[in-house]
Amino acid sequence: MMFISVLAFLAITYFIVLLVKHPHIRRMAIRRLWQNKTASFWTISGASIAIAMIASSMLLLHSVSTSVDKVVEERLGPIIGDFPADLQPSLQGGGFSHHDVQDITSKTSWTMADTWLPIVGLEGTLFSMDEEEGEVVNSLSSTFIFGFSKSEAQKLDRISVDLLPEKIADNEIVLSKTAADQLEVEPGANLYYFDGVKNIKLKVAAVVPEAGLTGYRGYRNAQATAIVHIDSARAWSVTAKDAYTNLLIGTSQPKKEDRSSLYIDAGAWEMVYVHALLENTLSGSTKLLPVFTIASLTALATAFALIFNVFKMIAVERKQEFGILRAIGMTRNDVKFLIRMEGFFYACMASIIGTSLGTGLAYLLLYKLNEVLENLMMLEEGIAVGYRFLPDVGILFGSFSLGVLIIGLSVFFLSMPIGSISIVEALKPHGQKHSHKKKTKVLPMIGLFLFMLTIWLFVFTRLSGFKQFLNDSNAILPLVVFGVAFVLVVLLICSVVFLLGPFVQGLLLLCRAFPKVYSALQMAFRYPLIQRVRTGLIITMFAFVMFLTSFSAIFSETMNGFFGKFDARIATGGYDLIANYPDRYTTEELRSLLEIAGENSEYVDTIVAVPGFDMPEFYNMRVHGVEQDFVKETAIPLVDFDSTFPNEQAVWEAVISNSESIIISDLALKYSIEDYELGDRYPIMVTDPHHLDSEPVLVEKTIIGIANVEDESHSYAAVRGVWTSMDSLVDMSENQVKLDTTLLIKVPNGINVNNAKVALEETLATHNLAGLENPKERFEAGTTFLRSFFTIFEGFNAMAIVIGLAGLMIVMLRVVKERRQTIGVLRSIGVSSENIYASIWTEGLFLGVTGTLIGLFAGSYSGILMIEAFMGSDGVEQELLAIQFPYLKLIIYFVGACLLSAVVSSVAARQAMKVSPVEATKYVS
Helix, strand or coil, X not given: CHHHHHHHHHHHHHHHHHHHHCHHHHHHHHHHHXXXXXXXXXXXXXXXXXXXXXXXXXXXXXXXXXXXXXXXXXXXXXXXXXXXXXXXHHXXXXXXXXXXXXXHHHHHCCCCCCEEEXXXXXXXXXXXEECCCCEEEEEEEEEEEEEECHHHHHHHXXXXXXXXXXXXXXXXXXXXXXXXXXXXXXXXXXXXXXXXXXEEEEEEEEEECCCHHHHCCCCCCCCEEEEECHHHHHHHHCCCCCCECEEEEECCCCCHHXXXXXXXXXXXXXXXXXXXXXXXXXXXXXXXXXXXXXXXXXXXXXXXXXXHHHHHHHHHHCHHHHHHHHHCCCCHHHHHHHHHHHHHHHHHHHHHHHHHHHHHHHHXXXXXXXXXXXXXXXXXXCCCXXXXXXXXXXXXXXXXXXXXXXXXXXXXXXXXXXXXXCHHHHHCCCCHHHCCCCCXXXXXXXXXXXXXXXXXXXXXXXXXXXXXXXXXXXXXXXXXXXXXXXXXXXXXXXXXXXXXXXXXXXXXXXXCCCHHHHHHHHHHHHHHHHCHHHHHHHHHHHHHHHHHHHHHHHHHHHHHHXXXXXXXXXXXXXXXXXXXXXXXXXXXXXXXXCCCCCCCHHHCCEEEEEEEEECCCCCCCEEEEECHHHHHHCCCCEEEECCCCCCHHHHHHHHHHXXXXXXXXXXXXXXXXXXXXXXXXXXXXXCCCCCCCCCCEEEEEEEEEEECCCHHHHHCHHHCEEEEEHHHHHHHXXXXXXXXXXXXXXXXXXXXXXXXXXXXXXXXXXXXXXXXXXXXXXXXXXXXXXXXXXXXXXXXXXCCXXXXXXXXXXXXXXXHHHCHHHHHHHHHCCCCHHHHHHHHHHHHHHHHHHHHHHHHHHHHHHHHHHHHHHHCCCCCHHXXXXXXXXXXXXXXXXXXXXXXXXXXXXHHHHHHHXXXXXXXXXXXX
């Protein structure tokens, strides 16, 4: 953008010099713009919309990215990595000793990391209580509570440590502002922490802003931060004296890029790159935003076609005028300067208006997306991100510069041939050179070749090899699809332009029996055949505009159809609430903790604990250990099972009783390296995903049933993977992998799921367990974002229709001026004004409709390509998506575009009707 700004500055300087040195040419340029107010208005409007779109998309991306960077800075500050003791194979669950800390420090001291801080931390639940009633008032689960040496912490992050009290007592706690806000407490208030045996009373010593160390939430990304005395943290985490649970590593490198790209080699010690992981997590909120930039660049290309068309027509229309000016003493350079000054005025006005509109549009876009983006990040990742509109002078000037540069350069190069022609050539009537143009068969042959090439490209993109290429190109997926679509649009436009001759001949042949229609069509297609470049550019404007609109329409319709039929119980195998805990729990333990027999009995119909571990060879699949409680209540259907069993329930019962039997999901079979069927021995890989260097163990079990993964289940591992008996799970995991637990709760019919969730979470909080997830709530947050996003994107693209209409309006109005002598001659030999009207109206309508059809086809097809690739990129969801084609919406777009094209063309056609036969005798005006 800096390079573009520099070029634009040089261009503006050049034009200012011209304005000062040639005041007479400046006055002529301003007078000419004023005389052509209508054309000037539409030209500036079209270019302004394009510049507004590019400015708004850049400001939107900047605002969201800056908001994300602010969150990363608040959470981590100089922290780039975390060495957790529980991920170190050599420690076997123990903490870091001083010797371990020194060893890691020495091994990483040669890197760009330059500060280290050993801490003692744990995740727990804080809650406030009504001490008289003994009831929980507010709770905050999954809080990262940690302690450290203040003198050591000063070396890592002096700024945040200076926010802390001078000393934190054993019974005191310092809360981050986020934690204090959620607990609704202030300094001096009392809080409680449950250590597994009793509630520990704590006094809030201070509330501090999240800034680096005071905002660090651990490598598991807890919900909030709290700081206590290091001895208290050791006692609660059951850590040995002088031992540490984590070693934080930081850098004084000021650049964000340096922090996220640092490589730390600590030998056998395992480090979590918390800075890079947080950035990647938060980048999920920005991954769709570049489509606005792609749409804006397409609109800018359309505006370029508009400007090029306008000044190309000015050159033809005013050629005789320039010849007369040359004849009375104006130099070649003066003629060039005149055209360039007109273009400069267009560029400045369009860029100023477009940049101003773009700022307002970016604010409106972020205002519309802000709430759904925040809710999505909170529910999906548990991260509160405040997206704020942040205008940037550099981006605003860059957008202004881009507009000035594109318009200025197009006019600059178009002015070269205008000033170079001789006076004699300039004084010739502009239509004269076409009168003896020979027909050729070369153009239809080229058109036929391009059309065959278009068909080949279409067929090629339907091949499985190309689809696999798209699936493997996650990072550049949008660029590849838009590149294919761009080539498809260009090939279709070129095919139409080159095959226009045979098409017109065939159309005229069909209309020979209707003389008035025949003559009107003959006049309507004469100039599109002669001026093929202009014809192609006008079609291009409409094609690109409708391409964007139809692309977003099909994407939006498909997503709405896919996300509109969610059922939480199908997604989770028959349950309403779900939670994941890092330790192993039994159903009875969780039932007891949740007081199912007491105050929470009305909120729970069924509760099941399913221990298990992740399958490292698959995405989002697990090995589940099941018992009678699960088998009795499961709603997971089987698509096939061993014929020796009478029904599905018997198959599930057999898994419990026979440790050699398993049920496996159909997706696990589909994406296994080898083919497996009922009765085959299936190898289950048992390895710790945190210790990839450990030797995996393969345990073979017999497949007796195949479970079906429903459409709604694509995000939940609870219904994907392998089910085996609890005894078998424990045997497989022993000394290999740590078991965790999935908690599944079914709420009684008629009870509000969110009310049940709140009540149960309060009880869980008192036992230091994280909250529950409502799949329906999470799903609706994600779908609301996607629906809102694509609805806004669709409206954003619809703005570009103004560019196409402006282009058609300007071209058709200038066509009338350009052909005034030809129209005068036709009127003088008896052609009726109605025939003139019909020819001009038909020409404009044909160009608009043709471009609309090409854009609708290319946009719809590229939308299908994008959906297929986007949903199939992880190799799982592709089968779960049915493309919804928005027939009604596309018909409305097509009819609307045709009507608007007809209206715009009729304005120019009415101007043509007013041309007098006297115009045939005029030389130039």
